[in-house]
Amino acid sequence: MSKKKTEKQKWLGKVRWVFNRYIRLRDAVRGLEGLCGKCISCGATWLLMSPDDWKKYQAGHYWREDKYESVRFDERNVNGQCSKCNVYMSGNLAEYAEGLKKKIGARAFNALNIKRNKVHSHTVVELERAYRIYKKLLENKEAELGL
Numbered sequence: 001m002s003k004k005k006t007e008k009q010k011w012l013g014k015v016r017w018v019f020n021r022y023i024r025l026r027d028a029v030r031g032l033e034g035l036c037g038k039c040i041s042c043g044a045t046w047l048l049m050s051p052d053d054w055k056k057y058q059a060g061h062y063w064r065e066d067k068y069e070s071v072r073f074d075e076r077n078v079n080g081q082c083s084k085c086n087v088y089m090s091g092n093l094a095e096y097a098e099g100l101k102k103k104i105g106a107r108a109f110n111a112l113n114i115k116r117n118k119v120h121s122h123t124v125v126e127l128e129r130a131y132r133i134y135k136k137l138l139e140n141k142e143a144e145l146g147l
């Protein structure tokens with residue numbers, strides 16, 4: 001394994017962590033009793049109280065991140081999702097598509113579908129930049145939600 005690859009993998013992991021957490025908080029909704037997770041596919045909402053509630057709340061990709069790197073960190077492609085849909089139903093993609101079209105509109109949905117076919121390999125410089133951006137967005141979101 002070359003040094004460069006190791007460096008890239010390190011940054012991929014760092015971006016992935018802040019990006020996924022930011023997405024989950026972006027999509028969380030305020031309920032009467034507190035912050036709730038919301039699933040883009042089945043529409044389920046549930047209170048985020050215990051670590052288990054949080055574990056059930058994931059950042060689900062519409063186009064798989066391991067196959068479509070061009071949209072791996074595209075905010076349109078990643079949305080709050082319950083673990084049942086994300087893991088046990090492999091994304092529950094038919095319902096995901098419906099939920100996503102409703103959320104971002106048909107035009108953005110089509111643009112995302114075109115972008116996924118672009119061959120793109122993130123450079124370390126791009127990943128470092130993405131990390132700074134999403135770390136900041138995450139901090140702002142956490143402050144806004146009082147976390």
Ligand SMILES: [Zn+2]
Pocket residue numbers: 039040041042043044081082083084085086
């Ligand atoms: Zn779901």
